[in-house]
Amino acid sequence: MPEVAINIGDKKFTVTCQPGEESALEFAAGLLNDEASYLISQIGQLSEQKLLLMSALMLADKMATTTEKMTKCEKALEEALNKVQQLEKAESQINTGSVDSELLIQLENIAEKAEELAAKVSS
Numbered sequence: 001m002p003e004v005a006i007n008i009g010d011k012k013f014t015v016t017c018q019p020g021e022e023s024a025l026e027f028a029a030g031l032l033n034d035e036a037s038y039l040i041s042q043i044g045q046l047s048e049q050k051l052l053l054m055s056a057l058m059l060a061d062k063m064a065t066t067t068e069k070m071t072k073c074e075k076a077l078e079e080a081l082n083k084v085q086q087l088e089k090a091e092s093q094i095n096t097g098s099v100d101s102e103l104l105i106q107l108e109n110i111a112e113k114a115e116e117l118a119a120k121v122s123s
Contacts, residue, residue, distance in 0.1 A: 004029075009036030009051045035059055073121045080114030087111045 001016040006029035017025045035055035039046065046054070087107040 006033075008033045009040055009046075009048075009055070011048060011051075031059060032056065076117055077121050080117045083107075083110040084114050 002019055002022055003014050003016050004022050004025050006013050006015055006026065008029060015025060015029075032052075032055050035058045036051050039051060039054055039058070087110060090103065090107045
């Protein structure tokens, strides 16, 4: 198993991982080190155990916030896609002449909002 040297809060560690996971481990260690460095700059030196615990908790909080935002975006995207499907259905009805113009205007507005939302989610 490969060994990777990482640095967390000015403390050096050697960690083993599965072959091919070295870069992911280094990236994760970088995130943890960023949190540890922030804590050290705000609080000062902490015990290794407390530094790692607090850094991990800060990362977990960020992950929870990001997960919550992603869930909201997924829900909004799903709603937008449903509205796009409604618009497509209305368009097919227009071709048969069975939709009034006010509904068409509302559906076009919904489609524009859905496209804007989809652009935000994808960026």
